[in-house]
Structures are given as C-alpha cells and as structure tokens.
Amino acid sequence: MADTTRQAARLLFLHAQTGLHPGSGTALGLVDLPVQRERHTQWPTVPGSAIKGVLRDRCREKAKTNYGGDRKKANEEDDDLVAAFGPGKGNDASDHAGALAITDARLAAFPVRSLRGVFAWVTCPAVLGRLNRDLHIAASPNAFDVPTLDDNTHLLCADKSPLRIGESAVVLEEFEYTAKANCDSIANWFAKHATADPITASRLKSHLAVIHDDAFTHYARHATEIVARIGLDYTTKTVKSGALFYQEVLPAETLLYAAILANPSRKDGYAKSANDMLDYITNQLGPDAVLQIGGDETVGKGLCFARLTDGKGD
Numbered sequence: 001m002a003d004t005t006r007q008a009a010r011l012l013f014l015h016a017q018t019g020l021h022p023g024s025g026t027a028l029g030l031v032d033l034p035v036q037r038e039r040h041t042q043w044p045t046v047p048g049s050a051i052k053g054v055l056r057d058r059c060r061e062k063a064k065t066n067y068g069g070d071r072k073k074a075n076e077e078d079d080d081l082v083a084a085f086g087p088g089k090g091n092d093a094s095d096h097a098g099a100l101a102i103t104d105a106r107l108a109a110f111p112v113r114s115l116r117g118v119f120a121w122v123t124c125p126a127v128l129g130r131l132n133r134d135l136h137i138a139a140s141p142n143a144f145d146v147p148t149l150d151d152n153t154h155l156l157c158a159d160k161s162p163l164r165i166g167e168s169a170v171v172l173e174e175f176e177y178t179a180k181a182n183c184d185s186i187a188n189w190f191a192k193h194a195t196a197d198p199i200t201a202s203r204l205k206s207h208l209a210v211i212h213d214d215a216f217t218h219y220a221r222h223a224t225e226i227v228a229r230i231g232l233d234y235t236t237k238t239v240k241s242g243a244l245f246y247q248e249v250l251p252a253e254t255l256l257y258a259a260i261l262a263n264p265s266r267k268d269g270y271a272k273s274a275n276d277m278l279d280y281i282t283n284q285l286g287p288d289a290v291l292q293i294g295g296d297e298t299v300g301k302g303l304c305f306a307r308l309t310d311g312k313g314d
Contacts, residue, residue: 117162
C-alpha cells in the first residue's frame, strides 16, 4: 500500500545553455528590463511559479500523445498531471491542490571571465551553507563542509586547475586572487549532482572556485550581461522612435537550483505517495531535459538543462 502521509523533496538544478532573462518588469535605472533579484542578497533568482508552469507544460506535452495530441484534454484529464499540479479546469480549482510545491530557483554557481581557463564557476560560503541547509529539506545529509574565507583576495580551486597562473594566482575579471587550497569535495559534489553531461561534470571539477561572500555578491550584481534591443519600423527598416531598450541577462553557464517539495496526491480516488509524485516528474524530465525558462523564447533565451537529484551519495 502506498505511503500517503510522508512528504518528500528533491533539488532541481538548472544549467543555462543560453542567456537567461527571469525578468522583474520595468525599472527606473539605466537598465530597462533587469533580472529578478532577492531583496536581501541582490543575487539573481527565478520565481518558483515560472518553474512550476514550465514543468506543467513539459508534462502536458508528453501526456497529449495519450489524448490524440489534445493539450487541453491532457491538461484537464491526465490523472498524474492533475494530481501533481492541480486541476486544469478553472471551475475545478477548489477541488484539491496539486501535490507539488516549487521554491524560487537560487544561484548555485555563477560564470565569471578568467584570464586563464576561459571562465570559472564561482560560488561562496554563503551559497554553499544555504545549499547544505536546503538539502535537509530532501532529508539529505550535508553535501560538504562549508569553507571559511577571511580575506576577499583568497579563493579555493583545484590544485591543478587551468584557472591558476603559476602556483597560486587566479585572475577573475579585473581582480587577482591567491588560491589557498583546493575545493575538491565541493566540486566533485556539483559534478555528480548538478549535471548529467560528462563534459560539464569534468569542467566543474577543474573550474569551480570558492570565493569570499562579498566578492561573489559583486559578480552576481555587476557581471551579468546588458543587451541592447531594438524595434524596427517595418517600412523603413530603421529603429522605431523610442524602441531602443536595454535588457539584463544572466550569462550562459549560470547554475541555479530549486527545491521541489511533494505531498501525497490530494486528488480524490487517486492515491499516490509523495515519492510517486517526484518519480513522475523525474520520469517526465528524463536524464537530459531541456526547459525554456524566462522571457524571450523566440530569440533563443532561457534554454536550460534540468536535472533532479536527492543530493545523496558520495
């Protein structure tokens, strides 16, 4: 008999393959369309509601093959989909809530230009501490010991990392750092759980760097991409008056994660455990799912590899 009382959780990692624009609406500053950020850290974030909508659409696309290609019918009648995300008919919204709850996606590692090794994925003790804490939601033990960095000119990276210049110098953007030790246990955990791509996993092991919290916040605030966008007059093929705007984009290779929390199915007559609900999402995603998240889908923005993990194991 299925366990219908116990909650379950896993982490969903999102690895941006193209620039990602989780917009926050218009702004009064120089950037017309900034990305959404946490108020207290100013680190970029992706709303959980956006991720939930994307996941529902993924499940709907797969389910429609059982309903003659009818997306609407799949959205309203597929038992797994409705149990996981809630009723597809507006009139039925009060019948039951979906079994899944999805948090905002948080920054796990941010790509920063490097003088050697092309770029580094940087993270920091504050991010790693929060990741360890979030793993407890999934009933997983701490993934690694969180290091301490007292000086924002120091960092941790692999002993033979391509980022290093000589024995210990590392230059990220215009700042020089001294590598004091390695971060192999952290890099290995990310390589195992954050991606299913062997090339990315290998690069994470050699190109991940742990930097001071303040240095990380600087990059997260100021090392995003600012893209100029225009609208053209159809007849003259010149820029429309007032149609120039600037948009902030998270760079390709940005690594984020969200927690997916599951309750047992609340759908009447459809008993499924919390783990069944998570297994359903895992099966729908598969090992190499590509999701489009955020704005500007038609210009190729927001394509992300997605991977679910419980974070357990060595």
